[in-house]
Amino acid sequence: MLFNPFRKKPPESASTTAGRGVSSVDRAEVAESGLFREDWYLNHYPDAAMAGVDPVSHYLENGAALGYDPGPGFSTCGYWGRYPDVASAGMNPLLHYLRHGRDEGRATGPAGRERDGFDRKPYRNFSEFLRHSLLQPLVKAPFSEDDLCSFAVMGRIGAQLAERALSCPDSEAPLVSVVMPAFNRETVIAEAIASVLLQSYGRFELIVVDDGSTDGTVSAALPHAADPRVRVERCPERRGVSAARNRGIALAKGALIAYLDSDNTWLPDYLGAMVGAFLQSPEIEAAYSGQYICRSEEPEPVAVRFGSYNKSLLRNHNYIDLNCFMHRSSALERAGGGFCETLTRLVDWELILRISRSCPMVSVPVLQSNYFHDRADNTITRTETLAPALEVMTKRLAEPVAVDPPAPLAGPVAVVVVNREGLEPLHALVDDLCGTYSRADVELIVVDNGSSAPVRDYLESLRPMGVGLVFSDLDCDFPSAANQGAALARPGADILFLGAGSLPGRGAVEALQAAVYASPDVAISVPQIVVPAGHADAGMHVPDTLDALPCDVSLSLRHRNVARVGTFHDGERVELDYAPFSCVYIKREVWDRCGGLAADGDCPVSPERILCDYVRQVLGMKIVYTPAALARHNA
Structure with a gap:
């Protein structure tokens, strides 16, 4: 019989059919x-x-x-x-x-319910579901058959992870500290606490922190303190949810810390599945799962939220809910402390961002958390204004992230820029590349497409610096210009193509080179290509992007270019089937074997896609996206 992870024990029965396990x-x-x-x-x-x-x-x-x-x-x-x-x-x-x-x-x-009026989703199996979730973490009801099959796979994964945690010897089973802040939640807190006490993984402590409630919240919580795993901490005055959570963290004894708001609930295997993920990947410092989105009057979930870990998407908007997020207690020190007590909104996003920047984290495709929109009247979403917090987060996200200095380039690189008129971006690019790299490491080649006299004069002034120049009085197509630029590159130099308006960030060239040489079967690497806030095209690539913040468009639903993402994704390398040529790094031997890009006159369809397909299907090599490299694109 096929092993069924859902079956934890054979069905009990008084009589069975002969030779069968069927009652x-x-x-x-x-x-x-x-x-x-x-x-x-x-x-x-x-x-x-x-x-x-x-x-x-x-x-x-x-x-x-x-x-x-x-x-x-x-x-x-x-x-x-x-x-x-x-x-x-x-x-x-x-x-x-x-x-x-x-x-x-x-x-x-x-x-077959999708044939009876339900929308067909852009995935037909779990692998495609994971790829789609990188950019669109919310799945709205009514759920298609393909949705439900993916959710069922997540159920099996959760059961297997929980089984791993439950089979762990007591001496190795980590204690989980569950922090639950509460303010005036007398009607809902008992159910939230009960969902913790019903967890299949029992090695936890629940710390309920009452934030100066004026109703019967404490009275509703105290009876549960008869369980020695439950502690109710009373604050004499209200200081806000962040202060309450920080108080709970200060009291926590567990190696792992989880959070549950007093108006939400967990399904019985939540802690087990998350602990199982930490046992499976001992190197991680944080993990998150998916959750059902519910409304009290609806008998079924109205949506499911789960997104495979996408670092750049997390910088644009928060798709990770705190109620399905867990981290090691040591992660807070690495991230610079607990919750920000000066923010009244977006406090979970702020903490998760800091942890994600400083600690290894994975997404766990499990659904064991219930998030309720409307079980309490005093949720932060209803009582606090978003704009001030969003303004603070926008400023913080604009601050440079501390990174280790990049390793030196392992080989020469030719940067080929296809330009038209962009004088200011050219100045920035030349200052950056020529001020950072020697000519032996990086050569700059500019193919100019009929720019005005001031731009051409500036480019001519770069000849003494060793910048390669190609001038075209005609507005030739990008493939032709790229081929002309690559023809000037010194033998053996890899090629980094940049479209007009693209500017690689600090260490991007090194990170892109490291990505293609991390494995001999990698041919092309692509960075985060970040467009400014409010960019007109951002929504075509990332549908739910927050317009107030910049957006990475390398991973794109418009291009449908995500080829593979790991089941437990660490937010790092993603395999693509198409590389946007606004910034793309290609091994020289691969470029030479492909024979360059087909010019538009020779081929009416996308020459870039043809090259990518040739690399993957004929050469048998990979195209990878690496978030360790970033390029800003202002065109």
Whole structure:
């Protein structure tokens, strides 16, 4: 029988069919349900027909584990994806529905529902879902069958991680300190606390910090303190949520710290899954997972939020909720301390950004957290103004990030710039490159496309500095200009192409070179290509970008160029199938083997995409994105 991570123990039964692990009671209940269609099942799953066993027994013993549906009116993956409590319990989804879900009003999610008016999503499997989540972390209901299958995979991952944590010897199992701030939450805090006490991973302490409540919050929390793992700390006056969390952190004894707001809840395997992720990757300092977005009046989630770790997207807007974020206690010292007490909004984003900048972090594709929009009337979102906090965050994000000095270049690089009129960007580029690198390490070549006299005069003044120049009185296409520039490059020098208005940041050339030589099968590297706040094209590449902040457009939904992202992504290298040529680094041997870019006159479609496809499909090499390099693009 195929191993099913959802099944934690065999189903209990008084009698079974001969030679099978299927209860005769279970079989009869499914057969008589009206939801199991024998002819439909055998027609859709030929392996079941060839197995020579009773179709109902096949579904109960093997089919459900394979994600097979019992009929057109019930979706196995859909039910598991919607209801992770069923997945965690290891119960057959159809049996759960018949015995519990029907009375509870749970949906059956029929197979093929996307054909009945539901939007087709731009992914058909979990690998594609992860790639899509890099740029669009929010999946809104109604959920398609492809959504639900991806959620079901996340359920299996969560169960496996939790199992790892639960099997860890007590001497190695880390203590988790759960910090829960509260202010006037008497009607909801008991449920939040209960969700912590119901965790399958029991090695935790819960620190409830009451921030000067004037209602019965403390009275609602205190009965739970009968559990020795629960501590209720009362603050004499209200100082704000950040001060309350910092008080909880000061009292924490755990090696790991988690946060749960008093109006949200966790599913039973949340702590187990997150601890399992830390045990699986002991080098990480922080991790986050996904969550269900809920409204109190809705019986089902209205959205799911999960995004594979994207460092540049995190700098544009916060897609990581604190309620599904966990870090080592040591990470706070490396990040410069706890929560900022002068901010009233965006405090979680501010802390997560600092930790992400200083500590290794991964995304964990698990759904074990519930975020409620409207369970409390006094949420920060409703009571505090966003604009002042956003202004502070905009200023902080503009501050330079301290980085280690780049390693010296390992070989020569020719920087080929295709320019038209851009005098100011040219000044900045020449000052930066010529002031940073020797001519032996970096040669600058400018191909000018019919610029005005002042620009041409400036370029002529650069000849004595060894800058290579190509002047074209005609506005030739980018591929032709790029080919002309590359032809001037010294033999053996790799080539960094820059479009008009692109300026590599400090250490970008070194980081791009390091990325292509990290593995012999890498041919091309691409940096973060960051456009200014409010750029007209940003939303075409990153749909939910925050206009008030700059945006990286290298990873792009417009180009659909993400080829592969790891299941537990560390925010570093991403494999692409297309490289934007506004800033791209190419190994010289690869450029020579490709024969340059096809000129537009020879090929009416994208020459850049043709080269990228040739590199991947013919040469068998990779194109990688590295966030360690950054280029600003102002065109």
